[in-house]
Amino acid sequence: MIKLYNEQLSGNCYKLRLFMALLRIAYERVPVNFHPGREHKQAEFLALNPFGQLPVIDDDGFVLRDAQAILVYLASRHDGAGTWFPADPKRRAQVMLWLTVAEDITRSASAARLHDAFGYDLDAPACRAAAHRLFAHIEDHLGDREAAGEGWLVGATPTLADIACFPYIALAPEGGIALTRYPALGRWIARVKSIPGFVGMPGIFALGIDAEAT
Helix, strand or coil, rough: CEEEEECCCCHHHHHHHHHHHHCCCCCEECCCCCCCCCCHHHHHHCCCCCCCCCCEEECCCCCEECCHHHHHHHHHHHHCCCCCCCHHHHHHHHHHHHHHHHHHHHHHHHHHHHHHHHCCCCCHHHHHHHHHHHHHHHHHHHHHHHCCCCCCCCCCCHHHHHHHHHHHHHHHHHHCCCCCCCCHHHHHHHHCCCCCCCCCCCEEECCCCCHHCC
């Protein structure tokens, strides 16, 4: 069984939990105290990932780090239909492009959240400004996709591109980044939440659940 070295509040860990839920992949969570324990910087964890970053998986001895790489691995192993990581060269290349954008979202929106929610010494105004520049481009792209009758980042059905980019966009308000100016992003977030098998995390609630009431 896959072991996921996991922190519940990490968006990068969450995207793997979400994807494994959608594909109904059984796995075991291995808790890592990211904050305040900083267990990801201690020797036991560094033996798994010298970069000291979550998430990491261990699939019967095959150890892999990096959320986007793990998504590709899981889709390649468990999605026989190729729905999430298409075999078509053009669509696959487009998905890979958005996996790169997901890293940019981590360096901006997620970094602002680390500052505001976890007290990290980061340049939050610069992170928020970078996130808004990214979100403006994504807003335009999603608007174009909707006009073409396809509401996902790549094609007419959700792919790894959507799973990779979703968490830190949905969590952006925790970093002081309001999403109200991005209506197409708001509709896309609702579409992701409507995927059968969707699971949430603290700060990302399923459709129909009032966050103010929890």
